[in-house]
Amino acid sequence: MLRAPRGTNDILPPESHKWAYIEALLRRLSKIYNFEEIRTPMFEHTELFARAVGEATDIVRKEMYTFKDKGGRDLTLRPEGTAPVARAFLERGLAGGPLPRKLFYLGSMFRYEKPQAGRYREFVQYGVEILGSPSAYSDAEVILLGVRIAEELGLTGTTLYINTIGCPECRKAYREDFLKHVSDRAGELCQDCRERLEVNPLRILDCKNQGCREAVADVPLMQDHLCDDCRRHWAALQEILTSLGIEYAVDPTLVRGLDYYTKTVFELKWPPLGAQDTVIAGGRYDGLVEELGGKPCPGVGFAAGVERLILAAEKGERPLMPEVSIDCFVLFPDSEDRRIPEAGFKLLVDLRRAGISGDFDALGRSVKAQMKHADRLNARYVAILGEEEVRQGLVTIRSMEHGWQKQVPTGQVVDFLKEEVSGGSS
RNA sequence: GUGAAUGUAGUUCAGUUGGUUAGAACGCCAGAUUGUGGCUCUGGAGGUCGUGGGUUCGAGUCCCAUCAUUCACCCCA
Numbered sequence: 048m049l050r051a052p053r054g055t056n057d058i059l060p061p062e063s064h065k066w067a068y069i070e071a072l073l074r075r076l077s078k079i080y081n082f083e084e085i086r087t088p089m090f091e092h093t094e095l096f097a098r099a100v101g102e103a104t105d106i107v108r109k110e111m112y113t114f115k116d117k118g119g120r121d122l123t124l125r126p127e128g129t130a131p132v133a134r135a136f137l138e139r140g141l142a143g144g145p146l147p148r149k150l151f152y153l154g155s156m157f158r159y160e161k162p163q164a165g166r167y168r169e170f171v172q173y174g175v176e177i178l179g180s181p182s183a184y185s186d187a188e189v190i191l192l193g194v195r196i197a198e199e200l201g202l203t204g205t206t207l208y209i210n211t212i213g214c215p216e217c218r219k220a221y222r223e224d225f226l227k228h229v230s231d232r233a234g235e236l237c238q239d240c241r242e243r244l245e246v247n248p249l250r251i252l253d254c255k256n257q258g259c260r261e262a263v264a265d266v267p268l269m270q271d272h273l274c275d276d277c278r279r280h281w282a283a284l285q286e287i288l289t290s291l292g293i294e295y296a297v298d299p300t301l302v303r304g305l306d307y308y309t310k311t312v313f314e315l316k317w318p319p320l321g322a323q324d325t326v327i328a329g330g331r332y333d334g335l336v337e338e339l340g341g342k343p344c345p346g347v348g349f350a351a352g353v354e355r356l357i358l359a360a361e362k363g364e365r366p367l368m369p370e371v372s373i374d375c376f377v378l379f380p381d382s383e384d385r386r387i388p389e390a391g392f393k394l395l396v397d398l399r400r401a402g403i404s405g406d407f408d409a410l411g412r413s414v415k416a417q418m419k420h421a422d423r424l425n426a427r428y429v430a431i432l433g434e435e436e437v438r439q440g441l442v443t444i445r446s447m448e449h450g451w452q453k454q455v456p457t458g459q460v461v462d463f464l465k466e467e468v469s470g471g472s473s
Numbered sequence: 474g475u476g477a478a479u480g481u482a483g484u485u486c487a488g489u490u491g492g493u494u495a496g497a498a499c500g501c502c503a504g505a506u507u508g509u510g511g512c513u514c515u516g517g518a519g520g521u522c523g524u525g526g527g528u529u530c531g532a533g534u535c536c537c538a539u540c541a542u543u544c545a546c547c548c549c550a
Binding site for chain 2: 048050053105106109110127156158160161162163164165166167170171172173174239255303304305314321322323325326327328349350351352353354355356378380412413414415416417418419420421422423426429431433434435443445447450452
């Protein structure tokens with residue numbers, strides 16, 4: 048049998064209803080925080096990610112779906128959303144508009160990774176970006192939105208980790224200091240970390256290997272090497288969070304995997320998810336726009352994995368239980384007398400025109416079977432048109448919830464149901 | 474990319490030391506006197522036992538490969 052490619056998912060009912068619910072929630076919160084939607088292409092020139100995300104990162108080195116199109120262009124299915132947003136921001140002249148610009152995106156990302164619960168090759172990210180604001184309040188605003196999403200999904204026990212990784216200037220100085228301490232103990236490092244020593248030494252900090260942890264245990268901290276600007280920003284962010292009573296943990300080993308981050312980085316974790324427990328993660332990227340060829344323009348944002356949000360919500364306090372129902376099922380026998388099915392189908396058409404959701408049995412089944420079907424579709428009402436009804440110009444309306452039945456003149460059925468459905472009387 | 478576990482009807486699972494027509498529950502379809510759902514009862518449909526090789530008189534059961542899922546590492550959302 049032909050199967051869907053590895054790491055992809057078919058989202059069918061009732062899961063698709065959960066997706067619709069979460070997407071609506073994310074859009075609603077975006078509106079409250081005044082983020083507007085941006086939609087960028089699913090693929091970009093490979094160079095965009097190579098430059099923005101960084102040649103040394105795992106994403107660029109081994110996780111991209113890269114291909115050449117028939118015109119020989121070197122393209123890549125987007126592995127993340129920030130670089131494309133920054134590109135569009137520049138290319139479409141948003142940099143010249145009112146600042147800061149607050150945008151959100153919601154769509155598929157692609158990474159060639161080994162799939163696991165909460166990790167897929169095609170996955171959906173919701174993300175927000177604030178471009179043009181250097182303020183720590185913007186960092187806070189983005190973090191607050193992330194925390195709010197978790198709250199609204201009923202996730203209790205999330206932990207917010209924050210850290211600062213400085214700017215290129217102070218990081219350069221820190222890096223030398225860091226290297227001095229670590230290189231004498233290079234022998235204790237794992238294979239990966241020896242490579243990191245060359246390409247991206249700070250990542251040794253978040254290696255889980257015992258030897259590596261010991262090797263960097265007494266290493267100087269970034270926090271103590273910040274330049275004035277970065278130190279002020281870092282202090283300001285913590286003051287804001289504290290003043291709002293937001294609980295957070297400073298994690299000096301928090302170093303994100305994408306090169307464009309500067310100053311603030313943060314992650315929101317929810318442990319019950321297992322190994323892939325980061326639900327939302329982001330940070331500041333003050334150098335990205337410039338890196339892409341624009342004038343310097345600060346930015347902050349985060350990305351959330353929608354699959355993980357759903358997975359978490361399911362395990363959380365308030366599992367997603369979408370109620371799927373239709374207003375009215377129109378029941379009519381497949382009679383020799385064509386007037387009966389014609390009247391039934393016409394009623395269905397009229398109901399739908401009036402905005403009442405409805406369905407019928409297309410398989411010509413028995414009345415009993417149709418009732419059963421109506422029940423499974425979770426119909427609130429059933430409109431019955433049998434020989435009797437059609438002859439008398441009536442329709443029998445049955446409330447599936449209460450069990451009562453009423454005979455209503457055909458011409459009044461639409462109005463009657465409109466009233467009922469809008470929750471008028473019982 | 475590394476290590477490990479799993480893979481039997483739509484779904485969740487049973488299938489004894491390899492041995493005749495592969496089972497259950499739920500779901501689905503159809504019935505249980507008069508056109509009417511949810512409960513109950515009866516019957517029915519539905520499985521190339523992930524796929525491809527191999528061992529054997531004989532394999533769902535053993536071996537190899539492959540694909541997929543899950544867990545840990547890695548990485549991250």
